[in-house]
Amino acid sequence: MRFLVIGATGTVGRAAAAELARLCGRGDAIVLAARDREHAEELAAALAPGSPAELSATTVRLPAAPDEPALGGTDAVLCCAGPAVRLAEDLARGCIERGIAYADAGGSRRLLDALDGPARERAVPVLLGAGVQPGLLGAMIRWAGQEGSRRITVHCGGRQRLTRAGAEEYLASLSNDLGWPRGRWVDGSIIAGDDPGRAVLPSMYGPGASRHLHLDEECADAARELALTELTAYTVIGDPVTASALRAVIAGETDLGEAIAAASPAEPVFAIHVVGEQGALEFSCTDSYAASGRIAARTVRRIGDEEPGARWASTSPACEDWREGLGIRSAPAVAEPRRTGPAVTARTAERDNRPRAIVVGGGFGAHYARALARKDSPARLVGVEGRGGARSRALSEELAVPLLPGADAAEAELAVVAVSSDMIGGPGTDIARGLLERGIRVVQEHPVDGRIVAELTRTARENGSVYLPTGFYEHLDSSREFVRVCTRLRADGRLIHVEARTSVQLLERCLLVLAEAIGAAPTGAPSAAAASGPERILVSGLWGPTPVDLMVHNRWDPEDPDNHCQPDLHAVVTTLDGELRWDHVHGPLHWLPRMHLNSGRLHDPDSPMCSALGPDEPIRAREILGRLWPAAIHRAVNRLVQAPAGRPLVDQxxxxxxxxxxxxxxxMPIPTPIASVDPEPLEVGRPCS
Structure with missing residues (x-):
């Protein structure tokens, strides 16, 4: 066979070229392609003496043009250039059109879905994820499942030098179409939530390692195919310097080049640890890029045995020799040690054992205080902290709790900080920082600048506390249902566009809810354009693979900025089958199926054209304050209560x-000032005149 290795002089490609040269025999030809032909020729010359295959070099530019000359006469292409989310699709389509088998060290479910049909039509095999992750990780999960384990816990990562392509792939995985940050597989579906905290971080990662939940697409596909009961997957960053550098990039404090320069661990290690009821599987090495290259080479070497179509390499016959060839180790099942519970005692049957809480701020903080004063609260309100103003005094008297001066939180185990942060000239950030430094857990009401969130998260971890910034609205039952349904649509590949409306007062809360629902953060420079007038701003862009159009109503009353939040949050999620509509942040979801005709006949003549997903009864304003908001506050505070000490609750x-x-x-321009007035009711039953 004639193989073309693209990206042959990179960190993954160099190892792939060496392994392929070792595996190939007489009659095989290997062409090493890179941007710099001279470097490719040097590598070919270095490998030629140890290989019976014919080695040569060429140059290729990515993204590849359809008529790329380097593809001529090739039987199989192995792409080791990254990131795959940016480069793979055009190159793979060009190979499919020419009838050339294609393998890639990277990949995603979106790419598999996009390439599978054309690959089958042209009878071409396409294997994606031929590296350590995706690739070996998915294979090890499948091996564990095939051996009978139904509850599997995975750790993958370590201390590795950063490359630009590797760092871009990692950052993309946090918000793009590569998986579900904070996601777990439980009983046939993907759920987002806190770390269950059952598994101890394996000692192979060394001291100073940190981890976070991340379910990637290959893992989710494996869980679905194996019918696993539970799959919990952690990404491990073994070097604190690397973790800090990546957090700085995410928070916008530094650029990727500076982070790559800062992250260079002295003793690199990479490991995958998969454990289930039937035993454990382990893989470790000092260079994950070299391991990916070896896996990619072994995959493309056997690609001629593959059936047409696009699939994960971990599901193919090509992965049969990974286990022995890469030295995968087996170990007997060992009961996982349990972590001790959180430092703050969670709510028990005896109400007095609930953690003691204070609320700082008598404005919007009054809603938190009233919710925490209820008997069904996960924490016990022991005071209201304020400056002694009329609102704080009245709230203290209403709830029969002390009015605490200044920073008197001596009795508190947790605090809600509901006063303005420093980004709008308030003391909220300094108050939150002081409480965290004393080991008191803090819920802080948005808006809070992202850099401050990152800083206070570190402060909490250093002091054995927990910090949770909240936009409040993301904890509403209606928001959780919106996220759940969108997650399902995303998992099925049905979500194709989102259209939303919100007010400038709730903008960051809207963005946080949408980012969780879409599974991706917005990236790049925001495109903000005036719409029909200065009071409306249209913000458009891609959030991962999903196009989003957001209309922001940019107006407020300077004397009462928290009022007149119109609209609060309205969203329409478009799929190929219809639309999911969310008219109001406190309201139900509605499904509007697309009316479809087959040869002039209705596809489903009895289908209702608008159906509520859940109760569709009118929600009255008093219910919002009396029932919905307290439930959301309890959910946010309970998350803080249940978290083990020092655990970050803010994801990337x-x-x-x-x-x-x-x-x-x-x-965006300064909001247009308006005078807020009492709204007049619309008498729905009166005929139009």
């Missing part, structure tokens, strides 16, 4: 979204 997608929100704010 949130930081990316807040950084983008800051750039959007600077691109």
């Amino acid at each position: 997608r949130t930081l990316q979204t807040l950084a983008w929100w800051a750039r959007l704010r600077s691109a």
